[in-house]
Amino acid sequence: MFLLIIAIYALIIFIEVPTFYKKNDNKKLIIYLSLIAIPIIIDVLLSINVEIPSPADGIKKIVLMIIGR
Amino acid sequence: MVKEYISDKQGICLMILFIMGSTFIVGVGGAAKENSWISVILGVILALPAVIVYARLLSLYPHKDLFDILIHVFGSFLGRILCIVYVWFAFHLATLVLRNFLEFASSVVFPDTPAWVLPLFLVTLINWIIKSGIEVLGRCAEYFIIFVMILIFSITIGLSIPSMDINNILPIMYDGFKPIFTSAFDAFSFPFAETIIFTMCLSSLKTTKSIYKVYFLGLIIGGFFIFIATLRNLLVLGADTIAQNYFPSNMAVSVIHLGDLLQRLEISVSAVFILCVFIKASVCLLGICNGISKIFNLSDHKFISTPVCALTFSFSLFIYTNTMEMNEWAFKVWPYYAFLFQAILPAIIIIVAEIKNRKGHAKLA
Numbered sequence: 458m459f460l461l462i463i464a465i466y467a468l469i470i471f472i473e474v475p476t477f478y479k480k481n482d483n484k485k486l487i488i489y490l491s492l493i494a495i496p497i498i499i500d501v502l503l504s505i506n507v508e509i510p511s512p513a514d515g516i517k518k519i520v521l522m523i524i525g526r
Numbered sequence: 527m528v529k530e531y532i533s534d535k536q537g538i539c540l541m542i543l544f545i546m547g548s549t550f551i552v553g554v555g556g557a558a559k560e561n562s563w564i565s566v567i568l569g570v571i572l573a574l575p576a577v578i579v580y581a582r583l584l585s586l587y588p589h590k591d592l593f594d595i596l597i598h599v600f601g602s603f604l605g606r607i608l609c610i611v612y613v614w615f616a617f618h619l620a621t622l623v624l625r626n627f628l629e630f631a632s633s634v635v636f637p638d639t640p641a642w643v644l645p646l647f648l649v650t651l652i653n654w655i656i657k658s659g660i661e662v663l664g665r666c667a668e669y670f671i672i673f674v675m676i677l678i679f680s681i682t683i684g685l686s687i688p689s690m691d692i693n694n695i696l697p698i699m700y701d702g703f704k705p706i707f708t709s710a711f712d713a714f715s716f717p718f719a720e721t722i723i724f725t726m727c728l729s730s731l732k733t734t735k736s737i738y739k740v741y742f743l744g745l746i747i748g749g750f751f752i753f754i755a756t757l758r759n760l761l762v763l764g765a766d767t768i769a770q771n772y773f774p775s776n777m778a779v780s781v782i783h784l785g786d787l788l789q790r791l792e793i794s795v796s797a798v799f800i801l802c803v804f805i806k807a808s809v810c811l812l813g814i815c816n817g818i819s820k821i822f823n824l825s826d827h828k829f830i831s832t833p834v835c836a837l838t839f840s841f842s843l844f845i846y847t848n849t850m851e852m853n854e855w856a857f858k859v860w861p862y863y864a865f866l867f868q869a870i871l872p873a874i875i876i877i878v879a880e881i882k883n884r885k886g887h888a889k890l891a
Contacts, residue, residue: 495840503843509844
């Protein structure tokens with residue numbers, strides 16, 4: 458399963474990156490690659506059944522602490 | 527890059543579908559029980575001042591969106607931090623909307639399909655529409671609204687009149703004002719004041735005056751639809767059944783049985799829901815892409831859409847573990863959490879922007 462995910466992301470990068478890589482736009486390239494690295498890691502971790510801590514729990518604790526319930 | 531424009535009508539359609547978004551299916555005002563229809567009206571009234579602030583903010587700086595205004599008003603550093611805060615808010619909202627759709631699809635529509643399949647297709651379509659631009663989104667909204675109106679009025683409202691019971695709403699304000707105000711606050715923050723997202727992409731309107739028109743008409747018509755849906759759910763199901771259901775609209779329409787021919791009409795609710803969620807998530811993701819490109823000072827926001835869509839999709843898979851947690855979050859934590867982004871920060875921004883505008887620094891490059 459995680460091989461499939463990596464293959465799909467590789468395909469996406471292979472299709473999309475050349476459109477701005479040819480213009481020597483390094484800033485765009487860095488932003489694009491660093492943004493797409495996060496979902497790749499998350500999806501691979503999810504596919505091998507790793508439990509990722511959700512940000513919703515932390516926000517919930519902070520909000521409940523502030524409003525005092 | 528060529529600047530894209532949408533007409534007033536398209537803006538209003540976008541706003542209506544955005545407001546209906548996930549609220550149409552999750553329902554609103556659970557705390558007020560029989561009186562949730564009153565709290566929807568109160569929610570619209572509470573949202574009016576907030577909407578005036580958003581519209582004023584956009585009309586102060588014509589053809590600039592929220593991120594341009596933040597960077598201009600608060601300077602390069604603090605402005606960018608506020609931009610990141612708002613990008614996070616839009617991102618969280620998009621995740622919540624996608625998660626709503628995921629829960630609905632996996633628990634009601636296609637229980638045996640893996641939960642991530644339907645949102646994956648939705649996200650792929652959203653990616654396509656962001657790459658096509660806001661003009662295409664506006665035209666989509668113009669066509670969707672006809673479909674949505676026909677489905678809501680003819681099928682869901684018209685056909686459920688026989689199963690309505692006026693006694694379901696009857697002890698009006700039995701518990702006093704407090705629960706009504708609590709759920710009016712929920713209604714304020716869940717669908718109505720979320721229109722702050724529109725300040726991130728409504729810079730594409732042609733004139734500055736039309737921003738007020740779009741915001742007011744969109745809020746009032748969208749609020750009217752929510753009001754009608756809430757009232758229908760109440761009249762058909764009653765407050766107790768709604769409290770037991772996570773998706774009351776679906777339940778209310780599934781009650782319809784007219785002979786052997788007209789049954790199982792809840793698919794019409796699913797169709798409306800998918801269209802609305804599509805528009806809502808697209809607007810949110812458009813805002814995120816716009817914000818990220820403004821933070822890094824780029825001219826183009828379309829190239830970033832695939833990573834952002836993938837990121838939102840991945841987050842929506844693990845942000846909540848089940849429907850109960852999602853519902854609890856949406857009604858207990860979200861109103862207070864979102865109040866910061868919907869009321870407190872806009873108030874600060876509008877005060878600083880007005881002061882800066884009066885001093886004559888209004889000229890943007």
